[in-house]
Amino acid sequence: MINNTHIVFDLDDTLYKEIDFVKSAYIYINNFIISKYNLDFSSHIQECIDNKKSFFDFIKPRLNQSQNFPIEKYLELYRFHYPDINLSNDTIEFLDKISKQNIDFSIITDGRSISQNNKIKALGIGDLVKNIIISEETGFEKPHLNNFKILNRIYPNKKLLYIADNTSKDFLAPNTLKWNSICLLDNGQNIHKQNFTLDKEYMPKKIVKSFKELLL
Numbered sequence: 001m002i003n004n005t006h007i008v009f010d011l012d013d014t015l016y017k018e019i020d021f022v023k024s025a026y027i028y029i030n031n032f033i034i035s036k037y038n039l040d041f042s043s044h045i046q047e048c049i050d051n052k053k054s055f056f057d058f059i060k061p062r063l064n065q066s067q068n069f070p071i072e073k074y075l076e077l078y079r080f081h082y083p084d085i086n087l088s089n090d091t092i093e094f095l096d097k098i099s100k101q102n103i104d105f106s107i108i109t110d111g112r113s114i115s116q117n118n119k120i121k122a123l124g125i126g127d128l129v130k131n132i133i134i135s136e137e138t139g140f141e142k143p144h145l146n147n148f149k150i151l152n153r154i155y156p157n158k159k160l161l162y163i164a165d166n167t168s169k170d171f172l173a174p175n176t177l178k179w180n181s182i183c184l185l186d187n188g189q190n191i192h193k194q195n196f197t198l199d200k201e202y203m204p205k206k207i208v209k210s211f212k213e214l215l216l
Helices: 018-037 042-050 055-062 071-080 089-100 113-122 146-154 172-176
Strands: 005-009 105-109 132-134 159-164 180-184 206-208
Touching: 005 146, 018 042, 018 055, 018 071, 042 055, 071 113, 105 146, 113 132, 132 146, 146 159, 146 172, 172 180
Parallel strands: 005 105, 005 159, 105 132, 159 180, 180 206
Antiparallel strands: none
């Protein structure tokens, strides 16, 4: 990496682990249920996560008909709560290093505007990131080229590098636009599993186990 590089990150399962957002949402929903119905399902949250079972599917049959808790309310609480999530030490150290090297970064992420912006604020990087491009705000999801072309226009003279995790959608667009691309290997906690048998155009240029492997 050189000073003429502009780094672009994916958000979920790249800058932080999305499973932490899921757990945060379940705790928030459970607290709502405690306050409204005086029922506590907190002891089952980790069980739902470990078994990849929706917390809604677990709690719904355990609420009686008078305790109306529709899926719409569940999704509202899940998507729009302010999450309790953190950057890993490796991520913090990497962001600190690129800052010292005067290398700026942006984020391209799929998702809802409120949810993704809340995650970025909760991670404490809202004042550091130069551009935040969210699919709901542009109308385009990965692997469409649109959101990547936005940064091409902003940084026509920069070498652009995309760091992400999802092999099915993250790397096709940056590869097409001749960006560099790096995949952060799943450590077993990712929501979406990685497939490295896809066609070459879907594959990152490089795979790393952690941010510590990236040289500045």
